[in-house]
Amino acid sequence: MTAVEQTVPAVAGRSRGRTRGFGKLLATELKVWLRDPTAVFFALVFPTMLLLGLGLAIPAFQEPMVDAEPPWNEAPGITSYLPTIVALAVGTISLTTMPVQFATFREKGILKRLSTTPMPPQNLIGVHMVINVLALIVSAGVAVVSAIVVLGVPFAADMLVVLLVLVLSTTAMFSLGLLVAARAEKGTSASGLGMLIYFPSLMFSGVWVPLSIMPDWMKDIGLYLPLGASAQGLTAGWFGNEGFPLAQVLVLTGWTLVLFPLGVKLFRWE
Amino acid sequence: MTSPQLDASAPVVEVGHLRKTYPAARRGGTPKTAVADVSFQVTRGEIFGILGPNGAGKTTTVECVAGLRHADGGSVRVLGQNPQADPALIREHVGIQLQEAALHDKITVREALDVFGSFYSARADSAELLDLLDLTAHRDQQFAKLSGGQKQRLSIALALVGKPQVAILDELTTGLDPAARRATWNLVERVRDSGVTVLLVTHFMDEAERLCDRLVVIDGGRVVAEGTPSALIEGLEGDRGVLLRFSDDGARGRAVNVLTALADHDDDVTGAIAVGDEIEVTGTRKVLFAVVQALAAADVVPDDVRTVERTLEDVFVQVTGREYRAEENEEVAA
Structure with a gap:
């Protein structure tokens, strides 16, 4: 026998489409996941809470954006923050x-x-991955619906672009999250590394300095970062007055194509 | 998947000259040979033990048997299949209980059994399994809230939920209190009695002696002894011992005289010495008869007679030439 040394269990990498019990596994994992209040809060509630907190507490976010092009000059200031919140939802779950x-x-x-x-x-x-996608749909969905219903944010100008960017943001950021998890020895070290990427990402996606007043040099950097490109692309789709966000879509696709295979290749099963 | 066809007399597990070396942990370090040369065969329906101190290569051996690790050399057949070439072939039929606990903190006993059961084409009845493992009362408890013994029993239950033909149980009583250990031993016997072949990995001599139909003793990655526990103990060289206790000093004094004389002229008795308030007499298999006859003839009646127990520990000492320390973890040279 001339077996080659491998660091993965021999069964890893050997997928034969065996799916017996997959549905049961999904249902059980979902049930158990819902029992972790911290994870559920950050994944599902945090983005909407931040959106409503800012939208209801800060007067500038309630006043119409008088400088914007019609019809957006009648929309409340929080409107320009909503795409950032959706990007935050993606970033929070993935990182x-x-x-x-x-x-x-x-x-x-x-x-x-x-x-x-x-x-x-x-x-x-x-x-x-499936559970996190479901969580993201709920999280982003609740944020968008609360923005429209509670804060009076007008509906997206180009929903298809918003959805396309959202899907690509998810693939790019989940790939990044997979890479972070690939070699971290412990949950705590994965958490530390995740946070190290999470906070700068939030900055370039406009959480602290809203995209509308972000200096150009920051936007230029943000375009090349997955979460920055995500927020910019979502903004373009929501307002619909800057044309198709081709650069952002390409950046997100590029990150996915690089990070996902890397995450899969480097992932340690033991 | 088709069930592997096997006649009842064929070995369920066959390991031949297994070898496994781990690469050096650090650059410039020395590679560690965990298994140097291990061979054994497990027959259907027995509890087969792999016994040895920690670091002897037991876990690496069973991980190679289970197809969880690639061996560097040697052969492994399980139920007629080669798990080294394709571990998926044996997954349905080999239940494995790993050393460390491995479940979500918040999954309940029943949920864990149900979800693991759903992976197999044949599955054991959950209620029966809960009952067998004495977990019925804890079926709605979350994993993190179970005691060590309960976690261990759940781990065994998960190894059995797919109705395996072979169960590999690795150090299943480590960390359990004596009562839980005895309960677990009874359980392993019941599992064997239900028709499952058990491959038991342990560093506890008493556990192996009590449970195993046959066993191999592994030391430094090699098999140093093999057989049934009683045959291994029977095969021990050296003297047997008898311990005698007397109610009063007078009786003891007379007994010492009788037994010292006996040791002088009877070839089956090699010595008699006073140890505290007891007298230890050593000799061949016939030493007990000789002692009893001599004492009866002299009309000296002992309060208590005990034979000095010989255990697998003595076997280990004899084959390795050193004392058995279960926790030793020495570097094994290639």
């Missing part, structure tokens, strides 16, 4: 919730435990 989950699965030996069963451990990661 705070997800890497910690995956690293914890490895730390606790859950991935190894699964590799002893007919269910490949890759499917647990797959299941949690």
Whole structure:
């Protein structure tokens, strides 16, 4: 026998489309995930809370944007902040919730435990990608609906562009989250690394300095960062007066194409 | 997946000259040979033990058997399949309980059993399994809130939920209190009695002696002894011992005289010495008979007679030439 040394369990990388129990695994993981109040709060509630807090508490966010082109000159100031909040929802799930989950699965030996069963451990990661997408749909959906209903934000000018950018933001940021989780030995180290990327990302996506007043040099940098490109692309789609955000779409696609294979390749199963 | 066809007499697990070296942890470090040369065969329906101190290569051996690790050399067959070439072939039929606990903190016992059960084409009845493992009362409890023994039993339950033909149980009583250990031993016997072949990894001599039908003793990555526990103990060289206690000093004094004389002229008795308030007599298998006859002839009646117990620990000492320390973790030279 001339088996080659591998650092992954022999079962890893051997997927034969075995899906027995996948639905059950998804349902159980979702149920167990919902029992973690911190994860649920940050994934689902935090973006909307921030949006409503700012929208209701800060007068400037309630006054119409008189300098904007019609019809946006009648929309409240918080409107320009909504795309940033949606980007924040994507960033929060990908950089705070997800890497910690995956690293914890490895730390606790859950991935190894699964590799002893007919269910490949890759499917647990797959299941949690699905759960995080569901969480994102809820999180972004609630933020958008509250913005429209509670804060009087007008509906997006070009919803298709918004959705396209949202999908690409998700693939780019989830790939980044996967890469963060790929080699972190513990949940805490994944959390630390995630935060290190999360906070600068928030800055360039306009959480602290809104995109509308962000200096050009910051926007220029932000264009090349996944979460910055996400916020800019979402803004372009929502207002619809800057044309199609081609550069942002290309940047997000590029990040996905680079980060996802890297995350998969570097992911340690043990 | 088709069930591997196997006649009842064929070995369930066959390991031949297994070898596994881990690369150096650091650049410039030395590679560590965990398994140098391990061979054994496990027959259907037995509890087969892999016994040895920590660091002897036991876990690496079973991880290679389970197809969780690639061996550097040697052969592994499980249920007629080669798990080294394709571990997926044995997943359905081999239940594995790993050393460390490995579940979400907030999953309940019942949820864990249900979800693991859903991975297998054949699955054990959850209620029966809960009952067998004495977990029925805790079925709605979350994993993090279970005691060490309960976690361990759940871990065994998960290894059995797919109705395996072989169960690999790795250090399953480590960290358990004596009562929980005994309960777990009974459980392993019940599992074997239900038709599952058990491959038991342990560093506890008493556990191996009590549970295993056959076993290999591994030390430094090699098999140093193999057989049934009783045959291994029977095969021990050296003397057996009998300990005698007497109610009063007079009786003891007379007994010492009788037994010292006995040791002088009887070939089956090699010595008699007073140890505290007891007398230890050593000799061949016939030493007990000789002692009893001599004492009866002299009409000296002991209060208590005990034979000095010989254990697998003595076997280990004999084959390795050093004392058995379960926790030793020495670097094994290649």
